[in-house]
Amino acid sequence: MKYVNERVRRQDRLMDEERAIELLREGEYGVLSMVSENMGYGIPVNYVWDGQNSVYIHCAPEGRKLTAIEQNPMVSLCVIGKVNLLPRNFTTEYESAIFFGKANVNLSEEERMKALHLLIDKLSADFKDIGDKYAHKSFHRVEIIRVDFSEFSGKRKKVL
Structure with missing residues (x-):
């Protein structure tokens, strides 16, 4: 996954690569x-980063998201960090990173279960035993999407 910022219009607001990765790792x-x-479709999702070039997303085994991916697997994931509205200044401090890649479905059962355990570790760390039982019980009604990223960029605005 390559950090690419040439297409960011406001070069003075570039976020460093380390902070962009931190947003990906820590984002909820x-x-x-x-x-x-034939139109844009963006939805909020829980995800977990694999520590390398991919994230896993869980969803129902059918629906608009999977249909869209089947038709065009090229997607992006935008992760938003700290936001601070400054009404008196008519502006907002913000940070965000956007990751571009290809979505993959029809993963092996082993990879899907691994992804569910990564999600449990991230989102329900205090309930790993119960989460494992739940993952096995509901496995047949969960689809996992793996997005393999090719590039990303980050942007932030700080007001002095």
């Missing part, structure tokens, strides 16, 4: 964007 959710029915 992101907005997955894709094309559905």
Whole structure:
């Protein structure tokens, strides 16, 4: 996954690569964007980063998201960090990173279960035993999407 900032219009607001990765690692959710029915389609999703170039997202085994990915697997995931509205200044401090890649479905059962355990570790760390039982019980009604990222960029605004 390559850090690419050439297309960011406001070069003075570039976020450093380390902070962009930190947002990906620590973010609670992101907005997955894709094309559905010839229009943009973005939805908030829980995800977990694998520590390398991919994230896993869980969802129902059918629906608009999977149909869109089947038609065009190229997606983006936007993760938003700290936001501070400054009404008196008519502006907002913010930080966000956007990751571009290809979504993959029809993963092996082993990879899907691994992804569920990564999600449990991230989102329900205090309930790993119960989470494992739940993952096995509901496995048949959960789909896992793996997004393999090729590039990303980050942007932030700080007001002095």
